[in-house]
Amino acid sequence: MKNSRIRSFLWTLLLVFVPLAGFTQGYLEFEQKIEKVTLPNGLVVLLLEKHEAPVVSMVTFADVGAANEVKGITGIAHLFEHMAFKGTTTVGTEDIKAEKKAMEKEDNTFNAWLTEYRKGDKADKEKLAILQEEHKSAMEKAREYVVSNELGQAIEIAGGSGLNAGTGYDLTVYFYNLPSNKLELWMSLESDRFLNPVLREFYTEKNVVMEERRMRVESSPFGRLVEEFLCIAYKAHPYGEPAVGHMSDLMTITRQDALDFFKTNYTPQNLVLAIVGDFQTKNVKKLLQTYWGRIPAGPEREPVDTVEPPQLGQRQVEVDDFMQPIVIIGYHRPDRLHKDNAVLDAISDLLGTGRTCRLYKSLVKDKKIAIQIQAVSGVTSLKYPGLFAFIAVPSQGHTIQECEDSVYEEINRLKTEPVPRDELAALKTRAKVNFLRSLEGNQGLAFQLATSEGLDGDFHAMFKQVEKIEAITPEDIQRVSKQVFSRRNRTVAKIVPPEKEAE
């Protein structure tokens, strides 16, 4: 044991001299090739030509997410993302005029049902059933005008790949890849998508989203735990609400709610596009003006003013589940633009990433009390102050308490002992190389560019992050650990088998 430690120390000593200078050069050149275009309506576009293969990746980033929701309409950002696959005034319809009329009928019948439903126990059951039937037949009528999945089909037949979208607390992204000769198809479909959206099949899609909620949260033990964790970590900020929405909200959200949400949030000022791949910048700039320039700028929306107040003491929640235990430990931390953001990223690498991180060594390799341990520097994408979290999966026969104790022990070590130079050097090497690795695929790159521009306000931030990590000192790590990892600032959520209650 002793012997092997000395040897590994020698190995790590060598590292300090690993030459990486030429390497950094590689991605700096890369950074210079990226062109940023801002259209008169405020829309920002990032362009990066890469001609290795005749393909191109496009990402639409929208500066909107679950954090922009208010109580009563949780899940609406995600629901709108689903609706953005339903087409426009010219895509997905047989006859837009007639369809709009039929949709109006759909809305009216739904609202009539909703009015009765809201009476709760006093609602007239028979009336409710009749209203529901009326709504159903209005839906069927409206469907007659729908060309199902026309948008998706147009992309598929053109050879599009990776078509999907995602909604987080701070962002909604839409993306796919095309053979590079068909970039104009994306220009046409995607600009139309956010210029003339038609929220057709709205009430059917709500059912799809409810199924998604059942899958991700209600029927998934880990999903249930995460939802509980977030809701007790926050008492004020919308990060505490489930991004997929509460079931009762999904039930009562109306199409008008979703349209209003769209109008408020999907202005061109709130969008960032990234295009990476085989194209000519000059041509693309023209197309951008033609297709995206036509979206009118909208009014500035109100910011999210709610600030999460400091915790008054540790918070805990238990989820009763007939399954093996899992624990999530969270600490409130500053947002992504805060000066200590890079330090927190470094801490998550040091403690909870890979086979040599401190927590893996302690909990998995040495004490054998966990089979999995992970540190996550940001549970959300951190436009607002968020949570630094640890997730531990105890090994068979070991308890959450043992894992918690060992995590706190390692956190304490971080606060009291300066991180050795070689450990910090290895971390900095990983940060550089892994960043370069993340630039390999077109889609991943486009996604990173758009996100960095959208959330950090400038895509250069993603390149600067490496420099910031390079500058971290052992003192920084100690200082930030002390600030963030206090008992008072902590939230713990665990899965506890019900049988344990008897004890």
Next chain:
Amino acid sequence: MKYRLNTCFFLVLFFGMAGFIFSQTHYKDLKYPELGNVEMPEPEIVKLENGMTVVLVEDHEFPFIKMRAEYIAGAVWGEPDDKTGLARITGDVMRSGGFESMTGDEIDEKLESLAASVETWISDVYGGASVNTIKDHFDVVADIFAGVMKTPAFPQDKLDLAKIEAKSVISRRNDDPGDIADREFNRLIYKNSKFDRLEEYATIDDISRENLVAFHKKWVRPNGMVLGVWGDFDKKVMIQKIKDLFEDWEPAGSSELRKPDVPYDWSGSLNLIEKNDVNQSNILIGHLGGTKDCPDYAALILMNQILGGGLSSRMFTRIRSDSGFAYAVGANYGTNFFHPGTFTMTCLTKSERTVAAIRAMLREMRLMTEQSVTEKELKVAKEGWLNSYVFNFDSMDEIVRRLVQYSYNGYPLDFLQKTRAGIEKVTKEDILNAAKNYLHPDKVHILVVGKPEDFDQPLSVLGTVNKIDISIPEPKKQIQPATADDLAQGKKLFTEMMKKLGGMEKMAAVKNVTFDFEMSQVTPMGEMNMDAKRTVVYPDFIYMEMNTPQGDVEIISNGEETWLQVPQGPMDAPEYIVKQLKTGMKTDLTMLCRSFDRIKVQYAGETTFGEKKARELLVTFDDFTFSFFIDDQNIPLGKRFDSYTPQGPVTADEFWQELKNVDGILQLFKLETLIDGEVASKVNIRTIVFNTDVDMNLFVK
């Protein structure tokens, strides 16, 4: 008519002018330039003398070098059933345990400090490895790679760690409904083959370091191995480096690829796994799939695409977009290189729509086999596939990985190009024929993981429901191998014990017995007291009547079925009750005496039971093993056996506290059961009566 034409003309003109200013084009009117050429890199293929094939591609975009190897090793050939997990763990510990000049932990430190990776694994049908490093560190990283492949150390502590992980994963495998559904559906399809096996506590316990060493020696070798190397290097230099690393590695055994045996009987079934903490059913429907070398491969790709492959597929459109039944829905006609894959249709839908969703899925499957697809559907699927073909060449990782796979599996290196040519030729008729030949809607296995009490209709409306028991088998007891002496001694002591109780013949002559008793049970809600009556008619019938605070309940078993009789009528007994009753019969003294020729009794030496000194008798009755403890006078002190509670399997210690004579037989009147050292229940028996007239109608459901 004429008027209309005019308007039309006007409109076109109008839009044409608008186009001059804006020129946005509706997607349907877009014209595209020719697609640029796909530059397919020319791989260099080198064969080493020891039988290893090396595929090299230079790629200078990023300063990385990567490798991927595949070789002939697999759980389905190299692993005895009672050591399931051996192949996977060997692949894992090759890397985690290091080799002679570097421990696994040193490798971890080294690689993490270089931001490089070396991984090894062994799956069901092949062994694999991957390497990823910046080019400056290639030599160091490649040495590690060669070391763990050729001379892994397999230290005991890393094997132990892998076993802890394996057992923890076993203990967690019934937590997530999606995991359960995928696993058990796979087992339904492959139930008669080696792909059906699961790692269990017992099989993991049985794996030793020697097993790993032997498995590696036999299966991890250069002949038959294909190694892909790509990235920022010079081919000539790299070839020499690879030779230096691997040429001294001696070939061993045959390098012929083996075809896994997959017997399949084409019968269907309807299966339920009860999971009561969910509000959504995981539904999987399907049967055996095919192999990639089948002549209809191209038609099958398009058929599946239309049925359930993408956003425009029928299942997605009809079951998701049009009806809102599901978020996750689709189909996959699975193909492997050598053994048949699985055809699977998936749908996750709320419990209250389970049966309706199954019907909708089956309808789509049937429709594929009955009617030709439309011209439009064929066009979308075919053009989509052909147009997205270019994405097969946008990542060097994918390109080389594919070449390695084709080469290793003995497929032509231009298999993808051949598939493309096949796709171009597929007609509507081909798809209908493929569906008719390869889809069998009347012979499907249906699996539902969900909460049956919430279903729209009972599953039984669709046929006979087979309930799958997924409870995790307990580890085998660490039993000392029995010597002939132990066995002889065991039976002798058992007979002595029975003599003390009144004799084997008297016990075996009992036809039925009725107990009247009171019982107090510790439950999560607190202590629960009840009065109960239990009648056993040997060998198969059990009738129990319990007056609980929640009401009266009868539990009845007739050997084939076990059910609860509640005021609403009969309902199936929960799995744990079925198992408790079985365990009861397997440890019942009358049963043991009646089956004395069939049971094995091993004397397992002196020990303590509770606080008392005791001798242990290990009794094996069919597949069930448990212990009797007797004192030095051969009086039984109690027994220890595996049982079940609503929370899962447990080991129970039953302490016998009072024996009394009934018709010449000493019977147990007071007992206490402990689980994990805590009292779980106490029983006081009031009366015991033998051989009464029992109304056998009690046992008719």
